[in-house]
Amino acid sequence: MPTINQLIRHPRVKPRTKSKSPALNNSPFKRGVCVQVMIRTPKKPNSAQRKVAKVRLTNGQEVISYIPDEGHKLQEHSVVLVR
Template sequence: ISKVKTAALKGSPQRRGVCTRVYTTTPKKPNSALRKVARVKLTSQVEVTAYIPGEGHNLQEHSMVLVRGGRVRDLPGVR
């Protein structure tokens, strides 16, 4: 019995969801930046924090997004 890294995806490779909040956070100790993240309510009714990669984005509240598994190493709680 192994603990799943991305339990919120319910075993699927990606999951669709709706942004409930788009904001920035700061990474933990040796790094310094304003990382863009979003609270996403998935179709599996789970609310997760998702990282927004790349330079610039057009996400707002109520945007539909496709969430992929994995984690961001320097942001605690973002998977």
């Protein structure tokens, strides 16, 4: 337990929070182009066929994004908005 003088000299430092979506660079949305549309299966206790797309964003980074809802019309070279 630090003393009052120690806390005055060196105040407590709050831990920095990591971004949940570092590829977006603090912007709410990013535009991107589909590189590949594929079906992935989840890890062990779950089972499904998840529809995902590999997307190249405008900042040059590639991310794998989930395609929501039933049925989609995404193809390679489709322009998408990533949230």
